[in-house]
Amino acid sequence: MRSKHQGAAAVWMGDLNRGTGSTIMQNLFQGKIGGDSVFGVEDMVQTSENTYYTGGSAIDHILAESGHFTRVDGYVTGQGVTNQKLAGADHFPILAEVKYTR
Secondary structure (H helix, E strand, C coil): CCCCCCCCCCEEEEECCCCCCCHHHHHHHCCEECCEECCCEEECCCCCCCCECCCCCCCEEEEEECCCEEEEEEEECCCCECCECECCECECCEEEEEEECC
16 A cells, blocks of 8 residues: 555554554554564554453554554443443444544
8 A cells, every 4th residue: 555655644443353462462563563564553542441242451443653643532432331242243332533643
């Protein structure tokens, strides 16, 4: 995508199935994917609440390329009850308000 959209900043949202303390997430924060060096990211939600219906740590994230966004706010929306799917979904919604600073 960088070759098509040079100068654009990246935001990555979704179910990563990993808490922020995991090795994989720590590597993403440092700009490492496997053996490749890429851009670092920052956690824009910054929640410790569960985002999966069975509980546990947050495994859904909104990550933004470091140095291009400022986090204003982020949270789990409060929709969903542990041990119950939310309208058929097994993950609970998260939200981040950010400012593009580039």
